[in-house]
Amino acid sequence: xxxxxxxxxxxxxxxxxxxxxxxxxxxxxxxxxxxxxxxxxxxxxxxxxxxxxxxxxxxxxxxxxxxxxxxxxxxxxxxxxxxxxxxxxxxxxxxxxxxxxxxxxxxxxxxxxxxxxxxxxxxxxxxxxxxxxxxxxxxxxxxxxxxxxxxxxxxxxxxxxxxxxxxxxxxxxxxxxxxxxxxxxxxxxxxxxxxxxxxxxxxxxxxxxxxxxx
Amino acid sequence: xxxxxxxxxxxxxxxxxxxxxxxxxxxxxxxxxxxxxxxxxxxxxxxxxxxxxxxxxxxxxxxxxxxxxxxxxxxxxxxxxxxxxxxxxxxxxxxxxxxxxxxxxxxxxxxxxxxxxxxxxxxxxxxxxxxxxxxxxxxxxxxxxxxxxxxxxxxxxxxxxxxxxxxxxxxxxxxxxxxxxxxxxxxxxxxxxxxxxxxxxxxxxxxxxxxxxxxxxxxxxxxxxxxxxxxxxxxxxxxxxxxxxxxxxxxxxxxxxxxxxxxxxxxxxxxxxxxxxxxxxxxxxxxxxxxxxxxxxxxxxxxxxxxxxxxxxxxxxxxxxxxxxxxxxxxxxxxxxxxxxxxxxxxxxxxxxxxxxxxxxxxxxxxx
Numbered sequence: 001x002x003x004x005x006x007x008x009x010x011x012x013x014x015x016x017x018x019x020x021x022x023x024x025x026x027x028x029x030x031x032x033x034x035x036x037x038x039x040x041x042x043x044x045x046x047x048x049x050x051x052x053x054x055x056x057x058x059x060x061x062x063x064x065x066x067x068x069x070x071x072x073x074x075x076x077x078x079x080x081x082x083x084x085x086x087x088x089x090x091x092x093x094x095x096x097x098x099x100x101x102x103x104x105x106x107x108x109x110x111x112x113x114x115x116x117x118x119x120x121x122x123x124x125x126x127x128x129x130x131x132x133x134x135x136x137x138x139x140x141x142x143x144x145x146x147x148x149x150x151x152x153x154x155x156x157x158x159x160x161x162x163x164x165x166x167x168x169x170x171x172x173x174x175x176x177x178x179x180x181x182x183x184x185x186x187x188x189x190x191x192x193x194x195x196x197x198x199x200x201x202x203x204x205x206x207x208x209x210x211x212x213x214x
Numbered sequence: 215x216x217x218x219x220x221x222x223x224x225x226x227x228x229x230x231x232x233x234x235x236x237x238x239x240x241x242x243x244x245x246x247x248x249x250x251x252x253x254x255x256x257x258x259x260x261x262x263x264x265x266x267x268x269x270x271x272x273x274x275x276x277x278x279x280x281x282x283x284x285x286x287x288x289x290x291x292x293x294x295x296x297x298x299x300x301x302x303x304x305x306x307x308x309x310x311x312x313x314x315x316x317x318x319x320x321x322x323x324x325x326x327x328x329x330x331x332x333x334x335x336x337x338x339x340x341x342x343x344x345x346x347x348x349x350x351x352x353x354x355x356x357x358x359x360x361x362x363x364x365x366x367x368x369x370x371x372x373x374x375x376x377x378x379x380x381x382x383x384x385x386x387x388x389x390x391x392x393x394x395x396x397x398x399x400x401x402x403x404x405x406x407x408x409x410x411x412x413x414x415x416x417x418x419x420x421x422x423x424x425x426x427x428x429x430x431x432x433x434x435x436x437x438x439x440x441x442x443x444x445x446x447x448x449x450x451x452x453x454x455x456x457x458x459x460x461x462x463x464x465x466x467x468x469x470x471x472x473x474x475x476x477x478x479x480x481x482x483x484x485x486x487x488x489x490x491x492x493x494x495x496x497x498x499x500x501x502x503x504x505x506x507x508x509x510x511x512x513x514x515x516x517x518x519x520x521x522x523x524x525x526x527x528x529x530x531x532x533x534x535x536x537x538x539x540x541x542x543x544x545x546x547x548x549x550x551x552x553x554x555x556x557x558x559x560x561x562x563x564x565x566x567x568x569x570x571x572x573x574x575x576x577x578x579x580x581x582x
Contacts (some may be wrong), residue, residue, distance in 0.1 A: 076533055
């Protein structure tokens, strides 16, 4: 499902999604990983190939689960909102929520579960504070429909959009420590770390966060 | 396969059954390193004839859609074994077999059978075939219970496990349905306290009623409505009698009558009882996760949306326990309106999931 919620840029040579490559860099080799909303298993496959992880997934769509099964990935058909509570504490080294938090009914509960199940959580999401979004809403007075977020307001699975700053605030509220924060520009390239938050929030197309329970 | 007096089957009821035998079918060829063996476990009224024409009914094997050349369980690639369960009536020792102590059929002197006894008997067969570890154990319904028992009892002998429309314990509702079926058999005067073979009678009416009741539980309201609705059978108006006016009545009567031709009434009592007693968590101090602790088996659990006999919640409980045990588990809920029987029918999504899981597992095991 993740791959269809938002459509981030891909590497022109390998075809891997740039945000996946960034997530893969954050994961220690040989670790246990749960990918929540793992889609067709592209990220899990990448992590298995490059980081030799013991990867598991949760995916809402049957097509996604079947695609994962065919790749030999142990993926459970399920829902981030309802099924994360089934997992024991500290079951994984990393729990990844890639381009999915904006589609959950209770993002805060989901984030708290990620931090409970995993020693670390990696969350990536489309930044609703991006200038093009602001232009659509501020000047055109319309809900934004962009290349990355191609849905109309009435049929979008994305029901809880947030900006990078909003997400940072949520992390503070749930007591998550930000070990790493990266904003990707529209081309999928990481933006300079030295830039202030408001620049990220305006020019960042996506936010990718490595979080740890405090 | 026969096991002599010196090779008893040690049963949960505390009885050493000997001699005993197990009837089985195989398909395909066992490879040189014996790594490609697949065990299919049949359901309550199934048998070993999974992919060949049934010698009793003349009908095609019960899982031809799943097992055969080019099917998800590809007999060109795997060595497939399917055995009749202990307590059954298709060649494996059961209540209709002759008790060597009396020279008469066991009838109710046959020890009560459990799912674990069925698995032990299959284990003895697998040993005899010289197979150390099975590539995959697959089954639906009661077959799925056996799959779970295999994985719990012999984790090192099961590389991959595929329980379909199964549960780790039989629910109160399901025990209730089974009890109604058993009481129908026992209420038939021709049952004769179980000694009908000796007395030359057959409790056909009772067994047929048991089958009719059970058959309803294998379907769904949607499927019944779609297939039969309120349609009349060969008539345009009710006859104001208790004749089979409705198609559904005629269908159930047919199901009942054809069942008694192929199934032994006492076997029905024993095998339903085995399902009732099944509670895998109870064997492990009440914790299902403990049943799978440290398991290296890769699991794929499949359920069906309209199955109310073994509902998705039962499958999710298995998945939950496997997760808690840090086992490798995949899970798919297939959309179907065909109820519990969906696992036996043409369900492309089930085949796709099974094919993907089995193929990936085979590659991981180095089976070409």
